[in-house]
Amino acid sequence: MENDNIKVILERYNNGRATKADIVAIEQLIELGTIDLEELLDLKQMDNELHRIGSPEPSFQLDDRFYAFLAKEKKKQQAFTFMEWFAFSWPAPKMAFGVLTFLLGLALGYFLLPKNESEKTELTALNEEVTSLKEMMMLALLEKESATDRLKAVSLTHEFDDASEAVTRALLKTLNKDSNVNVRLAALDALRPYIENDTVRAELIKSIGKQDSPLVQIALAELMAAVQEKSSVKEFEKLLKNEKTPEEIKKRIREKIEVII
Amino acid sequence: MKKSKVLLPENQMPALEKLHDNALMEKVKNGDLDKLGLLFERYKKPLFGFFYGINKDSELSEDLVQNVFVRILKYRTLYRGEGEFRSWMFHIARNVSHDHYRRKKIKANDTIDAWQDKLGSDENRMTTFQQEENLELLSLALDRLPEEKREILLLSKYQEKKYKEIGEQLGFTEGAVKVKVFRAMQDLKALFRDLEAKR
Numbered sequence: 001m002e003n004d005n006i007k008v009i010l011e012r013y014n015n016g017r018a019t020k021a022d023i024v025a026i027e028q029l030i031e032l033g034t035i036d037l038e039e040l041l042d043l044k045q046m047d048n049e050l051h052r053i054g055s056p057e058p059s060f061q062l063d064d065r066f067y068a069f070l071a072k073e074k075k076k077q078q079a080f081t082f083m084e085w086f087a088f089s090w091p092a093p094k095m096a097f098g099v100l101t102f103l104l105g106l107a108l109g110y111f112l113l114p115k116n117e118s119e120k121t122e123l124t125a126l127n128e129e130v131t132s133l134k135e136m137m138m139l140a141l142l143e144k145e146s147a148t149d150r151l152k153a154v155s156l157t158h159e160f161d162d163a164s165e166a167v168t169r170a171l172l173k174t175l176n177k178d179s180n181v182n183v184r185l186a187a188l189d190a191l192r193p194y195i196e197n198d199t200v201r202a203e204l205i206k207s208i209g210k211q212d213s214p215l216v217q218i219a220l221a222e223l224m225a226a227v228q229e230k231s232s233v234k235e236f237e238k239l240l241k242n243e244k245t246p247e248e249i250k251k252r253i254r255e256k257i258e259v260i261i
Numbered sequence: 262m263k264k265s266k267v268l269l270p271e272n273q274m275p276a277l278e279k280l281h282d283n284a285l286m287e288k289v290k291n292g293d294l295d296k297l298g299l300l301f302e303r304y305k306k307p308l309f310g311f312f313y314g315i316n317k318d319s320e321l322s323e324d325l326v327q328n329v330f331v332r333i334l335k336y337r338t339l340y341r342g343e344g345e346f347r348s349w350m351f352h353i354a355r356n357v358s359h360d361h362y363r364r365k366k367i368k369a370n371d372t373i374d375a376w377q378d379k380l381g382s383d384e385n386r387m388t389t390f391q392q393e394e395n396l397e398l399l400s401l402a403l404d405r406l407p408e409e410k411r412e413i414l415l416l417s418k419y420q421e422k423k424y425k426e427i428g429e430q431l432g433f434t435e436g437a438v439k440v441k442v443f444r445a446m447q448d449l450k451a452l453f454r455d456l457e458a459k460r
Contacts, residue, residue, distance in 0.1 A: 023447075030443055031436035043446045046399070046453070051418060053400050055310040062309070062323040066301055066330060073334060074294050147342060151287065182287045182342045215281050 006035065014041045131160065139170055147180040154186040168194055172203045181213045188219050195227055208235035214249040221256035233257050282346035290337045301330055304347070307419045308354055314415040315358060317404065328357045348426040351416060355430065402452035410445035417442055 009025055012018050018026070029035040038044050134156060141153030157163055157171065174187040194200040204220065211217050217239060224232040236257050239245050245253075282303070288296040305326055312322035332353050340349065403411060416427050424442070425435040433441070 027440050027443060030439045031434075033436060037439055037443060037446075040443070042450065043443070046446060046450060049396060049399055050403070050414065050449075053396055053403070055313040056319055058305055058309040058323050058326065059319070062305060062326060065323075065327055066305075067298070069327070069331065070294060070298060070301075077292065077294060148290075151291070180342055182283050185281060185284050186287075215283065219281075 150183045157190045225256040225259045352430040
């Protein structure tokens with residue numbers, strides 16, 4: 001339908017003179033996305049009024065009931081089952097866990113013996129082996145199809161005192177490329193302790209332009225505001241200029257970069 | 262690579278988490294049940310408003326809100342984190358509402374007389390809840406809409422007109438949802454005018 005015809009139909013509708021054929025046409029145009037509901041002025045007004053209709057507030061009894069239910073569920077959950085440790089669905093982590101246990105057993109043996117310099121060196125080497133094994137597990141889990149496995153992988157990094165370059169590289173790749181927004185958020189969370197590292201910081205700034213999820217965009221804005229990273233402002237300004245960025249997100253990003261500038 | 266000791270202030274962590282419903286629900290799914298409390302605080306009022314808009318019964322609405330969170334916890338392992346948490350929650354809310362009415366074999370689109378009977382039990386609350394006259398008429402007109410049309414307008418209200426989300430819950434395209442909203446609003450307009458004329 002031509003634009004002029006559409007304008008005529010809309011004008012008739014907004015002046016209360018729409019025919020039945022006009023209504024049918026308007027429905028088709030709405031379904032196609034050619035016109036927006038906001039262009040139908042009386043409905044827009046009615047919609048605003050609808051949003052003003054309030055309702056009574058729920059009572060405090062609702063809160064009492066919910067929190068009593070939650071407390072009960074938390075108690076049930078506290079029963080620890082060893083089976084949870086072996087809940088992996090594929091063999092490699094089980095094998096890795098077995099090797100870890102063996103190595104930790106060796107480590108325990110070393111603790112029981114009197115130490116000398118060479119033994120201390122061997123202990124350090126053992127600790128490095130254990131860390132290396134954990135890193136291998138983490139990197140393997142990051143490649144899994146299940147988002148839950150990838151989240152487990154990211155959460156493993158919190159156990160490292162210091163992560164290797166391979167781990168931070170993997171976390172950055174996850175932040176930029178993982179299909180699941182929660183995994184990307186978890187990866188950003190895991191990278192925060194390393195923000196003082198120049199490479200990590202630079203990559204996080206580059207990541208701003210690669211994100212299309214508003215949640216991750218806001219999380220990055222919060223992080224950059226917290227560390228006062230002025231060189232991130234340019235990337236955020238690009239987001240603000242992008243028409244696809246929702247207004248609410250633009251508002252939040254502006255609030256954050258005002259703190260930086 | 263060394264972890265920095267000078268990191269974000271402690272209060273940044275809760276602020277960050279608070280933003281992300283999906284992240285909170287993932288934590289619940291992974292066993293951190295306390296995070297469900299945060300989601301409850303955020304959504305108890307919109308859910309209550311949604312149910313109240315359908316049934317006009319405060320006690321029942323509270324029961325249904327509780328049921329939604331019971332189901333969220335029960336089915337937390339099924340949460341996939343795709344799309345918005347709010348959309349998944351309102352999908353559950355709709356099911357809770359429909360299941361209630363199926364069990365009770367009560368039609369949700371009661372006559373206006375039956376609705377006025379229920380008003381008695383809420384009268385004390387409603388007297389403290391002041392509305393302009395037109396809003397009252399609009400509210401009455403909304404109550405007279407068939408359940409399906411009332412529901413779509415309530416979903417539009419409480420899900421901030423995220424028609425794509427609503428479409429995913431109902432199994433329609435975004436365009437089809439907008440047409441349903443249009444038709445519901447047209448009917449609402451007609452009912453409102455009827456009530457205005459009788460005033």
